Amino acid sequence: MVLKSFVEVETESHFPLENLPYGVFKPEPGSVPRPGVAIGDYVLDLSALSSAGLFDGPLLKNSDCFNQPNLNKFVGLGRPAWKEARATLQKLLSATEPTLRDNTALRHIALLPMDKVQMLLPVTIGDYTDFFSSMHHAKNCGTIFRGPENPINLNWFHLPIAYHGRASSIVISGTDIVRPRGQAHPTGNSAPYFGPSRKLDFELEMAAVVGPGNELGTTVDVNEAADHIFGLVLMNDWSARDIQAWEYVPLGPFLGKSFGTTISPWIVTLDALEPFACEAPKQNPSPLTYLVEKTSRNYDISLEVLIKPSGQADSCVVTRSNFNHLYWTITQQLAHHTINGCNLRPGDLFGTGTISGPEPESYGCLLELTWNGQKPLSLGGTTRTFLEDGDEVTFFGYCQGNGYKVGFGRCSGKIVPAAPQ
Amino acid sequence: MVLKSFVEVETESHFPLENLPYGVFKPEPGSVPRPGVAIGDYVLDLSALSSAGLFDGPLLKNSDCFNQPNLNKFVGLGRPAWKEARATLQKLLSATEPTLRDNTALRHIALLPMDKVQMLLPVTIGDYTDFFSSMHHAKNCGTIFRGPENPINLNWFHLPIAYHGRASSIVISGTDIVRPRGQAHPTGNSAPYFGPSRKLDFELEMAAVVGPGNELGTTVDVNEAADHIFGLVLMNDWSARDIQAWEYVPLGPFLGKSFGTTISPWIVTLDALEPFACEAPKQNPSPLTYLVEKTSRNYDISLEVLIKPSGQADSCVVTRSNFNHLYWTITQQLAHHTINGCNLRPGDLFGTGTISGPEPESYGCLLELTWNGQKPLSLGGTTRTFLEDGDEVTFFGYCQGNGYKVGFGRCSGKIVPAAPQ
Ligand SMILES: [Ca+2]
Ligand SMILES: [Ca+2]
Ligand SMILES: [Mg+2]
Ligand SMILES: [Mg+2]
Ligand code: NI
Numbered sequence: 001m002v003l004k005s006f007v008e009v010e011t012e013s014h015f016p017l018e019n020l021p022y023g024v025f026k027p028e029p030g031s032v033p034r035p036g037v038a039i040g041d042y043v044l045d046l047s048a049l050s051s052a053g054l055f056d057g058p059l060l061k062n063s064d065c066f067n068q069p070n071l072n073k074f075v076g077l078g079r080p081a082w083k084e085a086r087a088t089l090q091k092l093l094s095a096t097e098p099t100l101r102d103n104t105a106l107r108h109i110a111l112l113p114m115d116k117v118q119m120l121l122p123v124t125i126g127d128y129t130d131f132f133s134s135m136h137h138a139k140n141c142g143t144i145f146r147g148p149e150n151p152i153n154l155n156w157f158h159l160p161i162a163y164h165g166r167a168s169s170i171v172i173s174g175t176d177i178v179r180p181r182g183q184a185h186p187t188g189n190s191a192p193y194f195g196p197s198r199k200l201d202f203e204l205e206m207a208a209v210v211g212p213g214n215e216l217g218t219t220v221d222v223n224e225a226a227d228h229i230f231g232l233v234l235m236n237d238w239s240a241r242d243i244q245a246w247e248y249v250p251l252g253p254f255l256g257k258s259f260g261t262t263i264s265p266w267i268v269t270l271d272a273l274e275p276f277a278c279e280a281p282k283q284n285p286s287p288l289t290y291l292v293e294k295t296s297r298n299y300d301i302s303l304e305v306l307i308k309p310s311g312q313a314d315s316c317v318v319t320r321s322n323f324n325h326l327y328w329t330i331t332q333q334l335a336h337h338t339i340n341g342c343n344l345r346p347g348d349l350f351g352t353g354t355i356s357g358p359e360p361e362s363y364g365c366l367l368e369l370t371w372n373g374q375k376p377l378s379l380g381g382t383t384r385t386f387l388e389d390g391d392e393v394t395f396f397g398y399c400q401g402n403g404y405k406v407g408f409g410r411c412s413g414k415i416v417p418a419a420p421q
Numbered sequence: 422m423v424l425k426s427f428v429e430v431e432t433e434s435h436f437p438l439e440n441l442p443y444g445v446f447k448p449e450p451g452s453v454p455r456p457g458v459a460i461g462d463y464v465l466d467l468s469a470l471s472s473a474g475l476f477d478g479p480l481l482k483n484s485d486c487f488n489q490p491n492l493n494k495f496v497g498l499g500r501p502a503w504k505e506a507r508a509t510l511q512k513l514l515s516a517t518e519p520t521l522r523d524n525t526a527l528r529h530i531a532l533l534p535m536d537k538v539q540m541l542l543p544v545t546i547g548d549y550t551d552f553f554s555s556m557h558h559a560k561n562c563g564t565i566f567r568g569p570e571n572p573i574n575l576n577w578f579h580l581p582i583a584y585h586g587r588a589s590s591i592v593i594s595g596t597d598i599v600r601p602r603g604q605a606h607p608t609g610n611s612a613p614y615f616g617p618s619r620k621l622d623f624e625l626e627m628a629a630v631v632g633p634g635n636e637l638g639t640t641v642d643v644n645e646a647a648d649h650i651f652g653l654v655l656m657n658d659w660s661a662r663d664i665q666a667w668e669y670v671p672l673g674p675f676l677g678k679s680f681g682t683t684i685s686p687w688i689v690t691l692d693a694l695e696p697f698a699c700e701a702p703k704q705n706p707s708p709l710t711y712l713v714e715k716t717s718r719n720y721d722i723s724l725e726v727l728i729k730p731s732g733q734a735d736s737c738v739v740t741r742s743n744f745n746h747l748y749w750t751i752t753q754q755l756a757h758h759t760i761n762g763c764n765l766r767p768g769d770l771f772g773t774g775t776i777s778g779p780e781p782e783s784y785g786c787l788l789e790l791t792w793n794g795q796k797p798l799s800l801g802g803t804t805r806t807f808l809e810d811g812d813e814v815t816f817f818g819y820c821q822g823n824g825y826k827v828g829f830g831r832c833s834g835k836i837v838p839a840a841p842q
Contacts, residue, residue, distance in 0.1 A: 126547075127589050132672060153670050158613050159604055163672035164585035164679070168548050168764050169637055178638035180761035183580055183709065192579050194709050216590055216681065217599035217840065243761065249574050251553060251584035252673020255761040258585070260637065288604065288615050340601035340664065340676040341840070343589050419638065419762070 002403045005093045006101040007111065009040035014266075014398055014407020016040070018275075020089050021231070021266035021408070022071055025117040033069040033120050038266050038409070039093055041114050048110035054092060054099065057084040070124050071267070075211045075230040076346030079271075082211075082230065086271055119265035121172050122233075123209060123347035128165040128261070129337060130205075130237060130351035132156070133328040135281075137356040140368040145245070157285060160328035160336050165237075165351065166258035173264050173411045177238055179389060179418040180259035184242035192246060196418035199241035199373065200387040203354040204305050204364035204395060206323055207235040208330045209267050210348035214338055222293050222335035226270060228344065229330060232323075234264040234303075234395045234411035235351050241367055241386070263349070264395070264411035272406050276300045276399035280329045290339055291332050298324040301408075303355060303397045305364075309382055310390025316379045318369060321355050321362040323397070389417045423824045425516040428532065430461035435687075435819055435828020437461070439696075441510050442652070442687035442829070443492055446538040454490040454541050459687050459830070460514055462535050469531035475513060475520065478505040491545050492688070496632045496651040497767030500692075503632075503651065507692055540686035542593050543654075544630060544768035549586040549682070550758060551626075551658060551772035553577070554749040556702075558777035561789040566666070578706055581749035581757050586658075586772065587679035594685050594832045598659055600810060600839040601680035605663035613667060617839035620662035620794070621808040624775040625726050625785035625816060627744055627829075628656040629751045630688050631769035635759055643714050643756035647691060649765065650751060655685040655724075655816045655832035656772050662788055662807070684770070685816070685832035693827050697721045697820035701750050711760055712753050719745040722829075724776060724818045726785075730803055731811025737800045739790060742776050742783040744818070810838045 003017035015021065015038040025036050025043055034047040046066040055061060059081045065074040074081070092100045100107060132138060135152070138161075142151030155161065171177075179200055184193040211230040214220050220228055237257060244256025280296040301323035306315035328336075333350055354364040363369045366386050370377050373385035387393065392414040398407030424438035436442065436459040446457050446464055455468040467487040476482060480502040486495040495502070513521045521528060553559060556573070559582075563572030576582065592598075600621055605614040632651040635641050641649055658678060665677025701717040722744035727736035749757075754771055775785040784790045787807055791798050794806035808814065813835040819828035 127587055129675075154607075155613075155667055155670065158607075159668060161668065161672055162675050164587055164675065166548055166585055166763060167588070168634075168766050168769070171637070178762050181640075182761050186575075186579075191706070191709060192576075194711070216592070219602075219840075240761070246576055247580060247582065248671065248673070249576065250669065250673070251582055252669070252671070254583050254585065255758070255763065258763040259761040285612070288612060290615070337676070340603050340661070340680040341590075341599050342587060342676065342679040345589055348589070419640075 003090065004095040005039060006095045007039045007042055007093060011403065012405065013040050014405055014409050016404045017090055017093055018401060018404055019268060019272050019406045020086060021268045021272065022122060023265045023267065024070055024120045024122045026120065027112055027117055029118065035066050035068065035071050035074065037089060038114065043112050043114050043117050045110045045112065052106055055085065055088055057088055059084050071122050072124055072347040075123065075209060078212045079227050082269060082271060119172055121170065122265060122267050125167045125170055125347055125349050126345045128167045128170060128349040129162050130165045130353060131160050131162040131328065131333050132353040133160055133326045133333065134353055134356045134364065135327045136325060136358055137354040137364060137368065140356060140363065144367065144372045158287065160333045163252045165261065169258055170261045170263060173262055173413065175262065175413060176416045177260045177413045178416055180240050180243065180255065181418050182240060182243035182255050183246055185246045197240035197242055200415060201239045201241050201366045202305065202387065202393045203237040203239055204303060204319065204321060205235040205237050205351045205354055206232050206397065207263060207352065208232055208350040210344050210350065211346060213344040213346055216343040217341040219341065220335055220338045222291060222331055225331035225334040228334055229270055231267040231269040232273065233267055234397050234408045236262040236393060236395060236411055236413060237351055238262065262411055262413045264408050266409050268406065268408055273299045273399065275401065276406065278324055281327055283327065290335060293329065293331060296329055298326055298329060299399065300324050301397050301399055303395065306394045307379055307384065308392040309379060312380055314380060315394060318377060319361060319363055321357045321364055323355060325355055325357045326352055387415050389415050391415050424511065426460060426514045427516045427522040428460045428463055428514060432824065433826065434461050435826055435830050437825045438511055438514055439822060439825055440689060440693050440827045441507060442689045442693065443543060444686045444688065445491055445541045445543045447541065448533055448538055450539065456487050456489065456492055456495065458510060459535065464533050464535050464538050466531045466533065473527055476506065476509055478509055480505050492543050493545055493768040496544065496630060499633045500648050503690060503692060540593055542591065543686060543688050546588045546591055546768055546770050547766045549588045549591060549770040550583050551586045551774060552581050552583040552749065552754050553774040554581055554747045554754065555774055555777045556748045557746060557779055558775040558785060558789065561777060561784065565788065565793045579708065581754045584673045586682065590679055591682045591684060594683055594834065596683065596834060597837045598681045598834045599837055601661050601664065601676065602839050603661060603664035603676050604667055606667045618661035618663055621836060622660045622662050622787045623726065623808065623814045624658035624660055625724060625740065625742060626656040626658050626772045626775055627653050627818065628684060628773065629653055629771040631765050631771065632767060634765040634767055637764040638762040640762065641756055641759045643712055643752055646752035646755040649755055650691055652688040652690040653694065654688055655818050655829045657683040657814060657816060657832055657834060658772055659683065683832055683834045685829050687830050689827065689829055694720045694820065696822065697827065699745055702748055704748065711756060714750065714752060717750055719747055719750060720820065721745050722818050722820055724816065727815045728800055728805065729813040730800060733801055735801060736815060739798060740782060740784055742778045742785055744776060746776055746778045747773055808836050810836050812836050
């Protein structure tokens with residue numbers, strides 16, 4: 001049954017009362033950043049609600065977590081506080097609750113049209129880790145680069161492979177991405193290629209936002225890991241395949257990734273995703289004990305990627321995938337990340353890795369979709385092997401409920417030419 | 422000629438008036454962290470000097486950069502402000518200047534015995550990158566893991582190879598390091614090994630602290646890169662070789678490194694290191710244009726590593742190396758890091774990579790010194806292949822001037838047993 005808010009929410013909206021994702025926004029260019037939740041086409045200003053004393057539960061009554069320029073403090077409070085906030089907000093926004101509905105003055109300052117506000121990064125990201133958890137992606141990449149015999153390295157089946165990514169260059173949806181320059185493989189005995197990347201790609205990912213952290217030297221049990229995850233966003237791990245291929249042996253991806261990573265502004269909480277939980281794929285070989293979960297769950301989140309070439313009126317869907325294709329779950333990722341005693345902090349980000357499904361139409365990046373440029377992709381009136389200047393790439397993601405959607409909004413970015421040198 | 426301070430400084434001290442390295446400390450356990458400089462056996466409280474109005478130059482007069490819990494604001498101001506601070510401090514501390522010397526009350530609160538204060542991380546580190554810039558280290562590791570034919574991958578000679586490291590687990594000298602648990606290579610068809618690392622190692626490194634950053638999408642010219650580097654610290658990139666060897670293909674080191682990285686508390690500025698600049702090794706093949714420097718410089722910094730086994734009275738020197746062995750300079754590292762438009766922020770940290778020299782006595786880690794455990798090292802009455810619980814590893818580094826040293830103090834950490842599980 002569909003929850004009813006006094007704020008009008010259309011059936012196709014990503015932001016019904018069942019969702020209530022958290023973000024950070026500025027009402028106007030000069031104003032102070034503050035937390036908000038999305039409801040229909042509106043943003044509800046949590047700093048205004050907090051100042052009005054409407055968070056009156058025991059955990060949030062005296063907290064300044066919503067009078068902050070980011071969500072780090074709130075996500076660090078943990079699930080009891082998250083549940084209290086969710087209950088308070090679902091009540092305040094419900095059709096039958098007069099407190100906010102009938103307070104015209106407060107509604108006027110607290111409920112703002114989404115298309116009028118500026119969204120910012122929801123958290124300050126101390127460290128960003130990118131995993132590699134879709135088996136289909138691992139298999140396709142291995143086949144492209146090393147051939148069809150043993151495309152997946154043996155270690156992949158025993159641990160959620162990952163690398164540390166660059167935190168400084170994570171940007172919010174809507175930020176232009178400057179085509180990176182860099183080195184690529186020399187041909188024969190020549191010097192390496194140098195110039196703007198010729199193999200610029202997107203990677204369809206989602207990312208988990210860490211809630212409460214852990215002390216250095218301690219671990220998080222896999223069966224308690226969900227309490228350390230606040231929610232999920234969409235993420236585009238832009239990748240320059242030519243730079244990456246030349247630099248990555250033996251220390252992994254570096255400048256092929258660090259020029260920009262885009263996330264969507266709204267963090268959808270695990271509590272909102274709960275009705276869409278589903279069983280994760282069976283793991284064979286079975287993992288070591290510290291990675292064995294009592295219940296191993298993914299979420300049924302439909303994902304799609306669209307490309308809109310410059311000057312073309314319409315976007316073309318280039319892939320449809322689903323979060324449930326992940327082999328390693330986000331709770332296994334978190335337990336693995338801390339098994340050596342590594343400390344996590346509130347606001348840390350864990351990318352899932354490219355989410356490719358088994359079918360060619362569900363591959364999560366152009367490297368796979370065009371098989372490293374060998375099979376150009378048709379895009380309305382044109383074709384693509386890799387991204388061209390002016391291309392706008394947009395990800396959408398949502399869960400389909402019974403009469404409503406719990407969605408992530410959009411994650412998009414446009415490629416602009418490399419700066420002259 | 423040796424500069425003379427009214428604070429007594431012994432000839433062997435690392436902290437004469439020629440040095441003046443910056444750190445952050447608490448005078449007492451409960452007090453607020455604040456910036457300081459080291460002079461002899463004392464720490465000079467810069468927040469106290471600033472409050473007393475003694476930074477009276479045009480750039481620092483109205484700045485609150487020393488009333489901060491870290492040095493990020495000061496290092497972000499850039500070289501003109503750094504030079505002004507250095508001139509002010511050299512004057513205030515000189516033997517002939519009465520302002521501080523004869524102000525008993527101010528001296529009492531501002532000049533504190535170093536052994537009474539608690540040193541903290543000098544900067545908040547947004548992102549930490551670790552390079553791989555010693556050719557001897559690259560060659561030794563390649564030979565150990567892949568054999569003597571082509572031990573160094575071709576790309577190594579064209580670009581300063583690096584990976585993103587974990588910022589959250591960087592700790593200050595003196596912090597215990599908990600032996601990490603993790604997975605290692607299976608033998609035959611068995612499950613992977615799991616347990617406390619059996620190949621725990623140190624890595625002798627130094628690290629550059631970034632000063633002013635750059636905007637995302639812009640680059641820093643290699644000949645201007647020195648203006649973006651505030652100074653250097655000693656760094657121990659603790660490494661679990663068994664975890665690292667199993668996990669690092671294809672995305673690089675992860676949990677084999679992220680359990681702890683130790684830095685020394687005092688940032689020695691490039692201005693203090695200037696008299697010890699020396700020519701960097703000739704590069705062949707010559708690098709791409711964006712990495713060609715008008716003057717390519719290293720610094721003559723003597724480095725040594727000591728291990729003190731638990732219960733043993735004395736430390737044993739296990740290696741002596743020098744910063745001038747680096748093939749890729751720190752300015753080339755910085756230019757390379759931004760060539761794709763990656764943004765740097767004040768306080769970012771760049772590790773040099775393990776600094777191994779050509780001689781076996783100058784190898785920068787146990788992996789090389791014991792040739793992956795094949796040649797145990799003699800340590801007074803005992804031997805080592807890798808680190809054992811209770812071992813304390815200490816790095817020292819200094820430049821030898823004419824009658825004085827410009828030193829880094831110590832960078833040390835003790836291994837404590839893996840937590841029970
Ligand atoms: Ca990725
Ligand atoms: Ca290292
Ligand atoms: Mg990226
Ligand atoms: Mg480390
Ligand atoms: Ni980081």
